[in-house]
Amino acid sequence: MAHSSTQDTVSSESVQATAGANIPPADSQARVSAFMKRIQDSICQRLEELDSEHQFLEDSWERPEGGGGRSRVVKQGNLLEQGGVNFSEIWGDRLPPSILAQRPEAAGHRFYATGTSMVLHPRNPYIPTVHLNYRYFEAGPVWWFGGGIDLTPYYPFEEDAAHFHRTLKQTCDAHHSDYYPTFKKWCDEYFYLKHRQETRGVGGIFFDYQDGRGQLYRGPAEEGPAAQYSNQIGELPTRSWEDIFAFVQDCGDAFLPSYVPIIERRRDTEYGDRQRDFQLYRRGRYVEFNLVYDRGTIFGLQTNGRTESILMSLPPLVRWEYCFEPEPDTHESKLYDVFLKPQEWADWIESSA
Secondary structure (H helix, E strand, O other), X not given: OOOHHHHHXXXXXXXXXXXXXXXXXXXXXXXXXXXXXXXXXXXXHHHHHHHOOOOXXXXXXXXXXXXXXXXXXXXXXXXXXXEEEEEEEEEEOOXXXXXXXXXXXXXXXOEEEXXXXXXXXXXXOOOOEEEEEEEEEEEOOEEEEEEEEXXXXXXXXXXXXXXXXXXXXXXXXXXXXXXXXXXXXXXXXXXXXXOOOEEOOOEEEEEEEEOOOOOOOOOOOOOOHHHHHHHHHOOOOOOOHHHHHHHHHHHHHOHHHHHHHHHXXXXXXXXXXXXXXXXXXXXXXXXXXXXXXXXXXXXXXXXXXXXXXXXXXXXXXXXXXXXXXXXXXXXXXHHHHHHOOOXXXXXXXXXXX
């Protein structure tokens, strides 16, 4: 799937528009594309090892306007009831409205976008659903990295949430001490269902429009915790394209160490109809978020992406129940009372009691 002409066009425009500025290298698109494919490969390989009997099926596709991708989906596995790990790269002349609304200076330029997106819906209700997405965008003088990872448990455990967050914090801290606190708060903000007044899960990290300049937070909630923290630390010294790319690569490589130990800890936990019914009910929140709020879904549909790949994040089975309320002092109620409220999980200390 050659796209060197697109790459040359975008790169030359970037050089002309931002001479002397913080611009990507000439091979930026090829390098990011190779990274996105690599993490897709490594994640799928490890998950197949854990399942042992079911493999991902690959479906390559092309976008008529330019680009394409490869979707990998596993269904009815021993470990994953359904999971998708997708890679895509697209380019073209017409920018989607969602991009122009955020970065109007990109108007009139050809664009290139690539990313890997993953959602895993385990069969066992004690293993959390997990989502990962890392992406890169170029258009004339504009470039940025974005993405993140978040965990959505149904029957949560403090030690699982703590392990997940500590792994991410360690990754972020290796690049900048303010990355994790900013991006953790941004994640809590982004994966929030306003109509339910609850977070989607226990969060993780989320960031967008990272081009190595200015303040870290670039979201819409100007008075929110992420914005307040970002304002407090102010503008960071300029970081190069190489700096941001190195950070994103480490974030992608942190997925398996953050999630696989949770799988191994919970995969043999016995469950019954009660746990299964609650899992299917809570999956409904996932559907609501992805269809109402998720920017990746909106971008994919606006750019005429492959619908089956865009909506592979939806679970295979789900249910809704009118005015459901968990019974007090149960594992289900603890999800609402503790885990669906932002917590500093990286600082959690196990009780000796």
